[in-house]
Amino acid sequence: MSSRHLLPFRRTAVVIGALLFAAGCTTPQQDQAPAAGNQPAPQVENSAATRTAAAEATPAAAAPAISPPEILGTTVFEPPTVSSMRPTGTVVGQKIESLRDDLLRLQQQLADENNQLQSLRISARQFAGNYHSLKAAMNARLQVGTTPGNPELVAQWNQAQSELQQVGASIAALNTLASQVSGTASLSAFLLESTSTTFELRGAVEEDHRQLAVLEDEVNKTVVVIDRLLNELTDDIARTQNYFANERLNLTAMQVAIDNGEYIGGSLANRAYGVPAPAPAGGAVSQVGSRQPLAVIRFHRDNVQYEQALFTVVGAALERRPNAAFDIVAVAPAGSDSARVALDTNRSRRNAENVLRTLTNMGLPADRMTLSATSSPSVQVNEVHIYVR
Structure with a gap:
């Protein structure tokens, strides 16, 4: 093809290149300004930063909240709710009212025992925390070495022994509480048996049996809570006894270390x-x-x-x-x-x-x-x- 025929193509390429260059050099303000007589075109942003910002701005989907696992020895034993009963006027209805009152008294007793347990746990943790703070301070002094029979360490050792004795005193209180809970468990078993045998009484209407079934379920739930309280209380007693015995031996071994002014170690037991x-x-x-x-x-x-x-x-x-x-x-x-x-x-x-x-x-x-x-x-x-x- 001759140069005369190529000339229109060259001019076209130059014009297109100039337009592309002008479009590339257009400022952001010029891009954002809408052309006259035209509606602004929708802007589509697909960058990673934009997607991240959009994800952060969008509220997360309603995910189920995961509660932290319960710490051993912190269970709270709350009795279930007791339903209100409408009097039916029958002999069986009066028996149901009496059983309901017995259940309320039993649950009040359970609540009192639960409060005692939580109070004993709080005080035992406080005494144990004070004991371990003193023990750590003494070990730190003994680790670097100190004078034999240092009076400051002797005073700390006496205070640690006092704190540990308070933990040991809680064992007797836990044993007393366990005896009370055992009595409550016996009463709950008797109440459950009484509720079950009430179904056999004559002279009941259908509403009586409906109320009796609800009451039996609530007594069953209360029995379960009492059994769990007794089981965990037994575990607390065994765990506290082992802890107290081991730490008493460790404290005795620390007394030897204080007499010598240097760290020796834990109990050989x-x-x-x-x-x-x-x-x-x-x-x-x-x-x-x-x-x-x-x-x-x-x-x-x-x-x-x-x-x-x-x-x-x-x-x-x-x-x-x-x-x-x-x-x-x-x-x-x-x-x-x-x-x-x-x-x-x-x-x-x-x-x-x-x-x-x-x-x-x-x-x-x-x-x-x-x-x-x-x-x-x-x-x-x-x-x-x-x-x-």
């Missing part, structure tokens, strides 16, 4: 369980020189600090063998002077008794330990040997 191994046939003294002891404490001077090392080795032994038992043997030097041997034996026995007392304070049950004394020419100072069995 938390690691010991099962039936301990029987004592050796020849007695504990037969193990001296024939077996490798778990630990040897040499009392070559006064105020030997052995508690931390003793706790560590005994705790490790219980982790390996939770049913382990321990033989504590006081070993005195043997010599030609019988008076000297007798004196050393008495001192060594007192040292062994102190070791046994220390382990008891650390939480090791007394039935897992034996105490004996002997003398040996292989030792130069009073020693206490600890053997595992």
Whole structure:
């Protein structure tokens, strides 16, 4: 094709390109202004930001609200509502009114017992919270080390013991409340049986049986609530008893740590369980020189600090063998002077008794330990040997 024929096409392309360039350079204000005589075209926005903003602006669909799970030991036991009954004037109707009054009294008793339980729970949590705050403060001081028998820690320990005793006092109150709830459960069972047998009475109209069926359902619901209260109350008593026993042992072990001014650990009772191994046939003294002891404490001077090392080795032994038992043997030097041997034996026995007392304070049950004394020419100072069995 000749250049003369291409000229109109080139001019057309130039015009179209100029129009496109002008359209691309049009300002936003010019785009928003409607053309004369024309209606503004609807704007369609499909960007991700626009969709997100629209989603945030649009209220969410009505989704079912999910309530948080109920915390153990916080159940509130509310009795169901008792329906009002229209008197029918029959003998059975009068019996229904009497049963309804009995149910109302029973529910009032249930409400009072529920209030007592909630009050005991609140006070026990408060005392336990105070106890653990004091315990954490003492552990923080002991972890970095402090002076032996620090009076500030002793005061905190006494306060912690007082708070823990308040938790223990709640156990007696819970047991008393459990007896009351047991009586209420017996009354509810009797009321349910009375309501069921009322159907057999003669002289009732249809309205009586309708009211009696409603009353029986409400008594059944009340019986269920009382049973749940009694079951949860029993669980609370068992849980509080275990908590109190364990923390009392931990507090006793902390007393040893305060006496030494350094952190030792929790009670050894938390690691010991099962039936301990029987004592050796020849007695504990037969193990001296024939077996490798778990630990040897040499009392070559006064105020030997052995508690931390003793706790560590005994705790490790219980982790390996939770049913382990321990033989504590006081070993005195043997010599030609019988008076000297007798004196050393008495001192060594007192040292062994102190070791046994220390382990008891650390939480090791007394039935897992034996105490004996002997003398040996292989030792130069009073020693206490600890053997595992």
